[in-house]
Amino acid sequence: MAGPLPDGDPVPDNGSLPASALTAGDGSLAMYVHVPFCATRCGYCDFNTYTAAELGAAPGASQTSYVAAALQEIALARRVLGPRTVTSVFVGGGTPTLLASDTLVTLLGAIRETFGLADGAEVTTEANPESVTPESLTALRVGGFTRMSFGMQSAVPHVLRTLDRVHTPGRAAQAVAEARAAGFDDVSLDLIYGTPGESVDDWRTSLDAALAVEPDHVSAYALIVEDGTPLARRIRRGELPAPDDDDLADKYVLADELLGTSGYDWYELSNWARPGHACRHNVAYWRSTDWWGIGAGAHSHVGGVRWWNVKHPAAYAERLAQGRSPGQAREVLTDDQRRVEEVLLEIRLADGLPGSRLTSSERVRVDDLVARDLLVRTGDHLVLTLAGRLLADAVVRDLLD
Secondary structure, X not given: OOOOOOOOEOOOOOOOOOHHHHOOOOOEEXXXXXXXXXXXXXOOOOOOOEOHXXXXXXXXXXXXXXXXXXXXXXXXXXXXXXXXXXXEEEEEEOOHHHOOHHHHHHHHHHHHHHOOEEEEEEEEEEEOHHHOOHHHHHHHHHOOOOEEEEEEEOOOHHHHHHOOOOOOOOHHHHHHHHHHHOOOOOEEEEEEEOOOOOOXXXXXXXXXXXXXXXXXXXXXXXXXXXXXXXHXXXXXXXXXXXXXXXXXXXXXXXXXXXXXHOOOEEEEOOXXXXXXXXXXXXXXXXXXXXXXXXXXXXXXXXXXXXEEEOOOHHHHHHHHHOOOOOEEEEEEOOHHHHHHHHHHHHOOEOOOEEHHHOOHHHHHOHHHHHHOOOEEEEOOEEEEOHHHHHOHHHHHHHHHO
């Protein structure tokens, strides 16, 4: 959800959850592992990430101590949840592949040994194109990873420079080829549109470059200028123009058109995939299922309880070394809060929002949204039209206000 996090309630030192949360799910679990390390900081990024210089020599901030702490949190999750079957694992960051491949495989192995992986479980790691080699990709595939997600962002040099990305435009294509050669049958590319100075033709160039290497999945995110980032400061000083809503809309429509005609179906507002290649882990988020986030600053949700870990890697490692949960705070959602979140999230999906999620007064508003060509009815589901996708936040406000 947008906006600042609530202060929340304290997390018990042992991480325990209310009994109602533990009995609410179907026994499945998605697991996210956050790796907060980056070689350099991109000017637009406000994720919980750190360069080596930023971490310095703080106790517990090394990669080795961080991985040891993550292994401890995996064990903590098992003590709290009891038996679960992990259906997906997603290693994100930061740049997870700054860790050695055998270290990432060790983390995956701990999840497998502690919980067990479902047959056909989806196991993804993000990677920057310059952070992998043919050898590291082979080690990941042999070690049980099934999906690679590369941060391509753009194929245009001046756009990459504005974003402070360090890879060359052609490196993403090479990384995809190396992943295929290593045996990955599920490869995704992440793109960003709306960078200051990016023309529509620049964006088309990036889309064409991505499609040329035939990934299985493409994510296309509108650039969000986050307060406190170097990019925000440059825009505030007038060095760069702020993103323009009309320009962003034009670029979204272009992406939907080019991806659609190339065999990619949209399944979530910012995500397109070939049939059978939607990211199951992310769909688990949008469907409000249970997930546990391992790592500094990671968020979790189990049975209507949401919590978030302390942000700094040293503080994270220290808490776990003391035998304490790394959770900073949590909130127990009311039934209505859960319903509202389900509306916010599920309406993003191409499958649509079940009408049963809405109250009787909210259902009255649907006719107006359909008449305005923002929603269509598909059976008992409500699905955003292309125009509705461009105005998704407004559609939700009109439904819920």
